[in-house]
Amino acid sequence: MPRLQNVGPVLALLGMWGFAIPGQPTPRAPGLSLKQVSWLVGCLEMRSGDRVVEEQRMGIRGASMLGMARTTTSKGLIEYELTLIQEKAGRILFEARPSGQPPAVFTATTAGTDSVVFVATRHEYPQIVGYRQAGPDSVVAWIDGRSGGKRQRVEFPYSRVSCPA
Numbered sequence: 001m002p003r004l005q006n007v008g009p010v011l012a013l014l015g016m017w018g019f020a021i022p023g024q025p026t027p028r029a030p031g032l033s034l035k036q037v038s039w040l041v042g043c044l045e046m047r048s049g050d051r052v053v054e055e056q057r058m059g060i061r062g063a064s065m066l067g068m069a070r071t072t073t074s075k076g077l078i079e080y081e082l083t084l085i086q087e088k089a090g091r092i093l094f095e096a097r098p099s100g101q102p103p104a105v106f107t108a109t110t111a112g113t114d115s116v117v118f119v120a121t122r123h124e125y126p127q128i129v130g131y132r133q134a135g136p137d138s139v140v141a142w143i144d145g146r147s148g149g150k151r152q153r154v155e156f157p158y159s160r161v162s163c164p165a
Contacts (some may be wrong), residue, residue, distance in 0.1 A: 094118040140152035
């Protein structure tokens with residue numbers, strides 16, 4: 001039987017690139033700073049028919065960025081989410097509190113001037129939350145992972161908009 005060598009570094013690299021490895025602890029990318037993801041500050045919006053998804057995030061203060069999102073249709077509020085991105089001990093944590101669900105905490109495995117990937121391998125679904133600048137006025141957010149034994153990825157193509165007064 002062949003002997004596997006250097007598996008640990010390979011798993012660490014996969015984790016840093018945003019891949020969740022089932023059964024492995026969430027890899028930690030050392031030395032990350034909220035300043036690297038300050039491009040997430042502001043307001044985003046996605047429209048489809050009468051459905052509007054809005055996401056708004058405050059600037060960095062007290063090693064944190066507080067955010068909120070809501071989805072509405074002509075019938076009213078469909079769902080909402082409160083989020084907290086904070087820096088702790090060289091890590092960036094993303095805490096999501098979606099309506100009707102328990103909170104979940106994800107750890108950034110990679111963060112830069114145009115993208116960030118958060119992972120929580122033990123979370124039911126999603127296990128991955130990511131954001132990527134797709135241009136000066138657009139951001140693509142996504143959730144990814146396994147649900148019911150099948151991989152599911154949902155993307156949210158947002159446009160940058162002015163924040164309401």
